[in-house]
Amino acid sequence: MSSSNAMKSTQQPISADLRRWVIEQLGAGHTVEALRQSMRQSGWREDAIEVALFALPVAGRAAAPASGARAAVAGAQAQPAARQPGPVLEGSAAFIDAGDRQVPVLMTLQHPRVVMFGGLLSDEECDGLIAAAGERLARSLTVETKTGGETLNQDRTSDGMFFERGENEIVRRVEARIARLLNWPVEFGEGLQVLRYRPGAQYRPHYDYFDPAEPGTPTILRRGGQRLGTLLMYLQAPEAGGGTIFPDVGLEVAPSRGSGLFFGYDRPDPGTRSLHGGSPVLAGEKWVATKWLREREFK
Numbered sequence: 001m002s003s004s005n006a007m008k009s010t011q012q013p014i015s016a017d018l019r020r021w022v023i024e025q026l027g028a029g030h031t032v033e034a035l036r037q038s039m040r041q042s043g044w045r046e047d048a049i050e051v052a053l054f055a056l057p058v059a060g061r062a063a064a065p066a067s068g069a070r071a072a073v074a075g076a077q078a079q080p081a082a083r084q085p086g087p088v089l090e091g092s093a094a095f096i097d098a099g100d101r102q103v104p105v106l107m108t109l110q111h112p113r114v115v116m117f118g119g120l121l122s123d124e125e126c127d128g129l130i131a132a133a134g135e136r137l138a139r140s141l142t143v144e145t146k147t148g149g150e151t152l153n154q155d156r157t158s159d160g161m162f163f164e165r166g167e168n169e170i171v172r173r174v175e176a177r178i179a180r181l182l183n184w185p186v187e188f189g190e191g192l193q194v195l196r197y198r199p200g201a202q203y204r205p206h207y208d209y210f211d212p213a214e215p216g217t218p219t220i221l222r223r224g225g226q227r228l229g230t231l232l233m234y235l236q237a238p239e240a241g242g243g244t245i246f247p248d249v250g251l252e253v254a255p256s257r258g259s260g261l262f263f264g265y266d267r268p269d270p271g272t273r274s275l276h277g278g279s280p281v282l283a284g285e286k287w288v289a290t291k292w293l294r295e296r297e298f299k
């Protein structure tokens with residue numbers, strides 16, 4: 001197998017030649033990993049390889065083994081989900097109808113799949129969530145994929161809490177809006193999490209999906225399957241710092257009260273480039289609400 005020279009940079013669209021070559025190779029029984037190797041040997045840049053392979057037809061990707069050593073262990077877990085949450089953005093929509101409001105689309109990125117929304121929450125909703133969460137905050141725990149339980153995590157120095165789904169009127173209203181915005185049933189969402197970051201607090205870069213190679217993951221997945229997407233809603237912006245970062249692509253999103261940041265990951269694999277983190281807050285307090293979207297009903 002010798003790899004196509006049709007595209008070696010991420011700047012160009014996937015050419016018809018390249019697409020044909022990739023499909024032919026898969027059809028001939030070569031694995032995605034073998035294609036990667038071949039492209040590397042022909043001088044392709046790592047990011048360009050990922051872009052090219054990510055553009056495969058879903059059927060082709062689903063039929064091919066998953067990427068990377070860890071994902072290889074995961075087998076079926078690392079294949080793209082059949083349906084994914086996310087706004088319908090055909091025709092470069094400037095607004096999304098979320099039922100009770102038209103939500104402005106401020107920015108989109110294809111890979112990682114990122115969409116920034118303005119005016120998603122009102123001031124009253126931000127204040128209501130902060131007030132209801134405030135008395136229940138505790139040092140944030142993180143789902144522990146080694147065991148399936150929860151532990152204190154030094155990578156995350158915020159305080160947090162979870163609402164039950166539909167717990168109060170504001171939570172219900174916001175959850176219904178999110179379901180319309182992202183075309184994903186309310187029942188497939190985890191309860192809303194609220195985090196408070198004081199000066200110095202941060203959330204180091206991580207993936208929100210559960211690592212298929214970790215022993216505790218099958219237990220976690222029993223409750224609604226994998227996470228497929230995250231909607232971060234900024235309830236209060238700090239005076240300085242606290243941006244949400246995507247290190248793989250050099251993107252930083254400034255927290256802005258009422259706005260929402262959606263990112264999707266169609267498989268539990270670093271190739272989604274969904275690595276992200278919360279930079280340290282330098283002054284003031286940052287408050288966010290997070291909605292994680294699962295494959296199936298989250299019970």
Ligand code: PD2
Nearest residue numbers: 203243244276277278288290
């Ligand atoms: O608060 C953030 O910016 C942030 C960054 C990364 C939140 C999360 N992850 C999360 O809640 O998963």
Ligand code: ZN
Nearest residue numbers: 206207208276
């Ligand atoms: Zn996260």
